[in-house]
Amino acid sequence: MKNYWIFLILICCGCSKKFEPPPPFSGTDAKATISIKEMRNAHIPGAFGKWVGDDIITGIVVANDATNNFYKSIVIQDSTGGITIKLDGFNLANDYPLYQRVFIRLNGLWLSEYGGMLQLGAGIDTTNPTYTDLLPIPVPLFSRYILKGNIETAPIPIRVNFDQLKDSLQSRLIQIDSVELATADTAKPFADAINKATVSHTIRLCGIGTVYLRTSGFADFAAIKTPRGNGSIKGIYTVFGTQKQIQIRDTSDVQMKGLRCSGVRLIFYEDFETIPVNTGLQISGWKNIAENGSAIFEGKWNAPNRYAEITAFATYQPVVNSWLILPPINLNNSTNEQLSFITKDGFDNGAVLQAYISSNYDGGNSPSKAKWTPLKATIAKGSVNGMATKWTPSGPISLQGYSGKIYIAFKYEGADIADLLLKKTTRFQLDEIKIVGN
């Protein structure tokens, strides 16, 4: 009898099995036997080639279907080249996230071009005799052909010019600088998200050369508008026939905020050449405010140039805050606006001149009430003994992200007290304030 009760108790205990979670993934000890370049070179152009031999290539994933711009494929590269692998699955990014190292066992896989683009697949589809195509690797065979390593850091893209684009760069992460979308292609959706149609936008270097920004209609970012400015783009280099293309992983691959090559318009300009000198600046629409202390911006003349100048020197005031505010500027009728100016410093002992932008300044005499955002400008400094001999250009300051009526201000912060450590009376000269845009 006793045995049966034990049997009963055992049954109850056996009900809830606990499963230990598997240990973290530790990668594979596979080693590559050939480079991707060697594999690519072994391919006879135009042919369908089945790989024979136990060769292994390795690479890290530089593109996948995470944003659905790459369809049923991943792109890997090593230091010698890249290759696109066709895989018959969705949500591949879960298994092959960006920068995952993978090892591909080539034996039994097929190499072939699709529109000139070399790809790896699992077989050939001959159902349509006039149009054979590579078959993607079926999901259950992933683990047979692809071994996974660890996730590594992002590789630095290869910086290229238009004339350097060639087939050996296929399926590699590249970057092209100082380029812009053709005027007709700016501020257009990356692709046709409604009809799920692929769109190719033209990218040019100031009207020279062409590469196409190709985006799938299924891409998550298809409906986002293309940038209007000039800058750099990185992505995977692909070809279709003779057409050279770049395919991005996400919109952060496109950094085009700069001024375009052509169609530059002057939105605002002031070189102070008509102002009276040695007196406080008084220009119609401008504000010249001494918020704390009595220092204001003054007109100065150093033949043949006139400019604005400010210093806390000889004010004998412990707090000197002064503003020079430009008239309101409307950004609604332009794009890619850039601000620039030049400065010169003298007797630098720590006072600060800073450029700001505001959208909510009311034009009154209390600028501190408004929200001012500092602008990334280079301002002259470090001329401890006397005035600097050369003007310091601020560099182009993008006003992208601002629209409508904005104010630009220069704020001087200094102090004129006896303590030499706390005395801040640097003299700043300011000239050539310019806003341009397309």
Add this chain to the structure above:
Amino acid sequence: MHLLLFVVGCLLLFFVNAQKKDSLLKTLVAEPEDIQIVYAEDGESRSTSGFIPSPLHASKELLYSAISFRFGAGRYRYRGLDPRSFSYRMNGIKMNRLYDQQIPWNDWGGLNESTTNQNIVAGVGEETFENIGMNNQVRTEAASIRPQKTISLVTSNRAYGNRFSFIMASGFNKKQVATAIHISARKGGEQIIDAGFFNSVSYLLSLQKKWKAIHMNLTMVGSVVHRNTTPAITQEYRLLGGRKTNPYWGWQQGMKRNAGIYFTHQPKLILSAQFSPTEDIHIQSAIMYSQGLQYTTGFDWYQAADPRADYYRYLPSYQTDSLLQQQMQQLIISNPQTLQMDWDRMYQINSRHIFTLHGVTGHKATYILESRNRYTKQCFISTQLQQQITATDSWTIGVDISKEFVQFNKRVYDLLGADYYVNWNQFATNNIPDNKAMQNDLNDPDRILYTGDIFGYDYRLHLQEIVGTASWITRKQKLDIHIGGTVNFTEYRRIGNMRNGLFPGNSFGASPPISFLNGGIKFGLTYKHSGKQYFLWNILFLSRAPLVQHVFVSARVNSLLHPALNNEKIFQLTGGWIYNSSKFKLRVNAYMLHKYDGIDLLSFYHDEYQSLVSYALSGIHQTHLGVEASLTHTLSPSLSIEWVALVGDYRFKTTQQYATYIDNETAAGDKGTVFIKNFKVPGTPQRALSVGLAYKPGRWWANIALNYLGDYWLDINPLRRTYAAGQLQTQTKMNWIFPQEKLPDIIYTDLFMGTSLYLIKKKKQVPLLVFLSVNNCFNNMFYNGGYEQLRLGVNRIGDNKFPTKYFVAPGINYSLTTRFNL
């Protein structure tokens, strides 16, 4: 004593093995096929829902015991009736759930010994007004169980493997108090299916007190079941995976982990009373309270590939290229794990994405295990009064009042290594630009989920039913006349606990109540030609309310109603002939049943919509015609031959209407006609034949029966018979393209044998019963169910992208019961 048991068991096992070898020789041509036992699992599929497990000791009549015992393995359903046509009463209380009107057999599974005391009424009955199918009436009152102290041990190669049962019943003592205790434990493993498990403890406690005219009884009954789920599989997967294959398990740290878990525990407390104020009046009354939980587990995933190993895209047949097919087959042969779950991969993916949402930073799960839960609370009351008015006349009235609250929701069962999951609906993300649509619950958007948290959907159904019946019978010398009527009031209401992002207007809160009033009348005659010969005749008109599971078309996400909320109407005519002599016992029945205005609801995952879709069917008109016959031919006092033949023809008589409802779309789906006029009613064999030999020479007995089942049609996918589906075809005649699929005929042989012995233990005689049952003795391979998959691929209707799924019946299987009284 144990030794002896063992020896007896071995001898019997040897006998089984000898049989098996013999059968192997005989069936060399048809290879012994795979074994898979199939359970009637609640909500598993449409096919299983109709399966009624064998009630032990069915009515003594051969015809009805054959339906339970002999044809159960082929899922024969009495007269092709739907599951709601069958009832079960325990101590007078109707046990059928209101939600689907099905009998919850699992709730007292394993208590075979204490639930044997039952009476079966086939059809609406004479003295009472019962359900139109079979009506089991079991009494588990303490004194209804034979006084005993019995231990039963069962060894088998069936899913529940071994069973231990202990029953102790006292009978009435001097204080007129009776007690009964029954405890049963079942345990099973991988006998039937890979990574299978079965753990169950069942209990029944009864206490009865007798006063002069009143018996009061309190019974508590319940069964905890924790076991694997059994998926239906395609023929391709079965052939690849071989015997006992199961796609839902995989290795995890050296253990076989099964993703499909089924759990249920729904204890019931029944207080019953029987009262006879006079000799002629008998009143019985009972109240039941029941509360419990049932769940099954499965996967949920967010922006990831389907993790299920038998997903059609992962099987060789999905490849169009023969070389790739071969490669995959080779891979499966060299590495059978390809056919199983990859738990490691899911853990890896889950531990990769660090994601911050509402200040919670951690690994957001891509894959989780979820439990799909059903919480049920029931309060059922039943009263019946029976009065003998005159010597010939008696009448019976009864009232059943039932209230049931059912809550359905999903919970996070296991985060599979991740830190949290989010209550989002991944399929709704594309539909509406702002992210409101993807919120499963707008009342608590972007909710971070941890283990045990409710997500997805959460709603309750408040159901009630009031049934009144009255019957009157008069027994003349040569003629019995009986007449009866019933009235049924049903009310349903849905209460949503979540405001779904796609259906903010009608998902949260209580829906207006929906009620139905129905009734029925019956009339019957029994002509008693002699004590040997009877003629029976019955007519019945009945209407029934639609089931609540068909009323709300997308109950998970809103309270939309089925477009045709009709009560279904039933007209039935039966006739019977009984002839008994010393040599022959014959029973012949003929029946005709018409069902009008039926409705149905089919829910499934639709590839094209990427959503759960419901098809609301209406205008279902069925006709069931048939003849049933049984004959017992007594050759000698110890030997008799038993013949049973059940031949029917069940058909849909008209086309049906369908309307589509999509869980992840607010737009209305398409509507149309389903062209299935004259299709056979699926889900049960329509023809069943059996011949058996019963041999009882003395202390032991043996029973062998050869059974045949045929004309068994598969569940229909109505989609394939719509105009839209026809348009995709080049041919014009749809019936040519999509004929209904018939399962191959089923033949199997069952053997039952047993003996009663006495053991001498300390000079005391201990009675011992040994009983062996061997099913499918010749190990015939057959499917005992299946269904056309409800999904269709885009433009791929004609091909086998979604082939039929089958349930594979067990091969030769035995159970050996040893029972001894202490």
